[in-house]
Amino acid sequence: MTLTFYIARRFLTSVGQVFAVFFGILMLIDMIEQLRRLSGSGVGLSDAAYLSLFNVPETLYRILPLILIMGAIALFLSLARSSELVVVRAAGRSGLRFLLTPVTAALGIGLFTVGVLNPLVAATQKHYEELRSSYLRGGESVLSVSDTGLWLRQGGDYGQTVIQAARANLDGTELFGVSFLTFGTDGTPATRIEAASARLRPGAWVLDGAKIWDLSAANPELAATLWPDATRLASDLTPERIRDSFGTPSAVPIWALPDYIGGLEKAGFSARSYRLWLQMELAQPLLLAAMVLIAAGFTMRHVRFGGTGTMVLYAMLSGFAIFFLRNFAQALGESGQIPIMLAAWSPPVAAAMLAMGLLLHLEDG
Numbered sequence: 001m002t003l004t005f006y007i008a009r010r011f012l013t014s015v016g017q018v019f020a021v022f023f024g025i026l027m028l029i030d031m032i033e034q035l036r037r038l039s040g041s042g043v044g045l046s047d048a049a050y051l052s053l054f055n056v057p058e059t060l061y062r063i064l065p066l067i068l069i070m071g072a073i074a075l076f077l078s079l080a081r082s083s084e085l086v087v088v089r090a091a092g093r094s095g096l097r098f099l100l101t102p103v104t105a106a107l108g109i110g111l112f113t114v115g116v117l118n119p120l121v122a123a124t125q126k127h128y129e130e131l132r133s134s135y136l137r138g139g140e141s142v143l144s145v146s147d148t149g150l151w152l153r154q155g156g157d158y159g160q161t162v163i164q165a166a167r168a169n170l171d172g173t174e175l176f177g178v179s180f181l182t183f184g185t186d187g188t189p190a191t192r193i194e195a196a197s198a199r200l201r202p203g204a205w206v207l208d209g210a211k212i213w214d215l216s217a218a219n220p221e222l223a224a225t226l227w228p229d230a231t232r233l234a235s236d237l238t239p240e241r242i243r244d245s246f247g248t249p250s251a252v253p254i255w256a257l258p259d260y261i262g263g264l265e266k267a268g269f270s271a272r273s274y275r276l277w278l279q280m281e282l283a284q285p286l287l288l289a290a291m292v293l294i295a296a297g298f299t300m301r302h303v304r305f306g307g308t309g310t311m312v313l314y315a316m317l318s319g320f321a322i323f324f325l326r327n328f329a330q331a332l333g334e335s336g337q338i339p340i341m342l343a344a345w346s347p348p349v350a351a352a353m354l355a356m357g358l359l360l361h362l363e364d365g
Contacts, residue, residue: 015071072295110285119253249277279344287348293355
């Protein structure tokens with residue numbers, strides 16, 4: 001038991017050190033990028049550091065498998081150079097049994113990452129987007145989906161317009177049971193428009209079955225008028241901006257993903273990318289464990305055998321290959337070319353099986 005705790009502590013320390021190094025590097029890079037992007041918004045160094053503090057966690061979360069394989073490589077090299085691996089084997093503990101501790105620790109890190117860090121990263125990313133929008137001071141469109149339907153906001157020189165629809169087509173360019181609430185530049189409601197449907201065309205929404213209320217009138221109901229079909233309502237939205245308004249699946253906490261997926265599908269949108277992200281998050285612990293096995297397959301050997309640098313290079317290349325394969329499978333899954341379960345689970349399962357085959361060959365072959 002003492003040896004188990006010792007190995008686990010060394011493994012967690014190695015991973016923590018690699019994580020800290022990447023955090024520092026990414027903070028510096030992101031601060032420079034924030035200063036460049038927001039150079040015209042009066043953002044200083046402290047503001048850029050504050051923005052980076054909320055933006056970097058999302059990047060670290062995405063590259064966590066690479067951080068883990070580097071930490072595992074550092075652990076095995078350290079144990080090999082100090083001859084601790086030789087002592088462990090001489091004590092009667094096989095290499096595969098020795099690996100139970102770091103693999104279990106990797107699974108624990110994966111469970112902690114998915115259950116705790118995932119919601120935290122989603123919150124920091126959302127706060128970053130809000131801060132960035134406040135610095136840009138733009139009228140960017142924001143879209144959300146809830147139990148009451150689809151909500152969209154568009155901006156312009158005339159003020160802000162909040163759009164609510166009961167449902168929509170797959171790309172959000174055609175809305176049904178839609179309401180437009182326009183606010184003036186002073187923030188007070190100006191007009192309310194309800195329409196049976198609205199189709200997005202270049203520069204405008206084309207409304208059918210529309211009725212408008214002037215909220216600045218003494219009696220808005222008496223001042224309400226019907227609009228003829230195909231009436232155009234100015235808009236600066238485009239299909240691309242509406243799709244971008246969804247953000248990324250990583251911005252939704254994993255505990256809220258099932259309800260969010262249900263809301264998307266209820267509103268008429270495709271939730272395939274969100275379903276895929278949910279399965280990929282559930283497969284994250286297995287992927288992290290596979291990264292440890294890959295590192296062990298190449299570097300859990302005595303230094304007197306030579307070729308340590310080459311083995312480290314092979315381990316890193318293998319880790320990057322699995323990371324690339326996972327991203328490639330994600331792209332195929334999002335486009336519908338392969339099933340969601342296959343896209344999410346095949347890379348970590350394949351990596352774990354290949355690494356176990358290599359370890360069995362080295363230990364018992």
